[in-house]
Amino acid sequence: MPVAAAAVTMVGGALASRAQSKAAKSAAAAQTEASQAAIDEQRRQFDMVQELMKPYVNAGTQGLSGQSDLLGLNGADKQQAAIDAINNSAAMNTYVQQGENALLQNASATGGLRGGNTQSALAQFRPQLLNQLVNQQYQNLGGLTSLGQNAAAGVGNAGMQTANNIGNLLGSIGQAQAGSALAQGQARVNMINTASGALNNMIGSMSFQGF
Template structure:
């Protein structure tokens, strides 16, 4: 069989054919390993970016609430909204504490002076409450505005993270396309190499058969002509 292979040329390219098969396996393994690496990197990066977005969530929520309350206080949401803002201000811990402390101090002073139930004391308490409200309301609005701005910054930060996430997906898509393209080109090259080997084998086999037929015809002719040709 080995002798016949050498005569027909069918043994030509066997090593190359074997190498082509092995290289094809390597290319497929490379594609699988490359996709696995891309998947891992994408998952880790996406997880980190989503965590960054989650970290902004409390500030976004607080900022939205502050913005709504600020709009209520400015009357942008009508009388009901303004009433909600006023009630929230009046029951806020800071204002209520200052009002209680000031009122108690005024009452203690009036009591010590024997004027606890006088009209002047009631007027003083009313003026104190009004003045405190005017003073604290502006500060309260400033704090709401600051918290609203903090929420806006958080929204911008979250938007940046989403933008990075979109870029990540685009980059990994490009990586997958590049990997697939490289593997496809490699496999096409192997196919071309294999085709060249098959063509060579066919040519060698055809040449052997041609020579074999030519020899047979020559021998037959000599036999028929008694060796004249």
């Protein structure tokens, strides 16, 4: 091979290797950028899910705390405070007034206004009503607790799905970078092989020509 041709081959191999390496870097950068954009969007969507579910999770937390208070799980003081709040509520006072009036009107109509049965009914009415309202409050709070539990489970599932998606995208970034490194390494090997072959041919040509 003439010296000039060998030199051209070496230069051409070097340029080709450089182009191949640059292309590998560009491809890896593009894939990394796309994957990172997808990761950012995944995180943004998860943050939105958390924000949307936050009121329901908070309501569920309050509901569970209220149920625990009524059951005495948070201490006797909080249990008493929860019962007192119901006993002194506007709903309790309204129902007591309506119920006692109904009992007195019925007793008056039947001529038993001062009878023992009427007095006993009046004495039992408020405690029974309070017990009923406490049970009703517990059930209402249970609805909030269930709502919060479902919301928390939804956030948890969204978090796991987001984590899986981000893990896959990070794997794609790793593969792109590894592929780029391998491609650049192969380009260097090709350049060395091309240069070595051209150099050997050039040396052989020079020897044949008597240099």
